[in-house]
Amino acid sequence: MSIPYAELLGLSVEPGEVAPTLVMPFADAVLGRPGFLHGGAIGGLLEMAAVAALHQALESEGGGKVKPINLTLDYMRGGRDKPTRARGTVTRLGKRVANVEAVAWQDEPDRPIAAARMNYLIVR
């Protein structure tokens, strides 16, 4: 990834048919209180996963730039000393606005550590 902030988080990409999965390693750069991920880093990962899903969905329509409008984040579990994965789902792709959900998990995808809903403005 050539986005400086994604590099700061240490993100790597696992391609997916509908949306890629982003992987964030556990490292001091994303540490909050000792032994746990920082909530801001988890939020940043979820945002990057949402944008990646949106870009993939937009590709088939000729692409476009996206601007974040807002984000609602639920934290469900503390992030522990292991890799964290996140994937976005575009729930609606309109002309001007996209609604995207994203979840982050560590061991099993159906036991998320955090989830987010986001609205994006699309500039085509």
Added chain:
Amino acid sequence: MSDSATPAAPGFDPRWFFQLRKQGGGGHGGRLGLGYRGHGADWCELDLPYAADLIGDPDSGVLASGPILATMDMAASVSVWLKAGGFRNHATLDLRIDYLRPARVGQTVIGRGECYRLTRSIAFVRGQAHDGDPADPIAHVAGTFMAVEGYW
């Protein structure tokens, strides 16, 4: 009765907290370059200096929204400790952020978090971020924290 001045309640000193952290590993806040700016009885202000490695859009040089989110989460968290009168183990339950406009390239982002209501186990927070003019904010947040062992 002694008339010697009693020491102030231990409370929570964010200035000390951030200074101490700079000497240690630093974690995510340290990596972002988050610094202390000011505080009151129920609020805290932090700053996030503009840096090339926080850019989210290489074409424009605009900061990613993630570091702003992290700044607000941290400023809000500290505001809770200030209102509670000391450090407590707690976790963010939810955080809602409105991105009002992009931050200006090269400007330091200033995040102010306020704990406007504290119950035994839940803290309610709100805050704003700006890049120089508090009357022209770049983001607005509302959220809740939870202390497993209670705030009092």
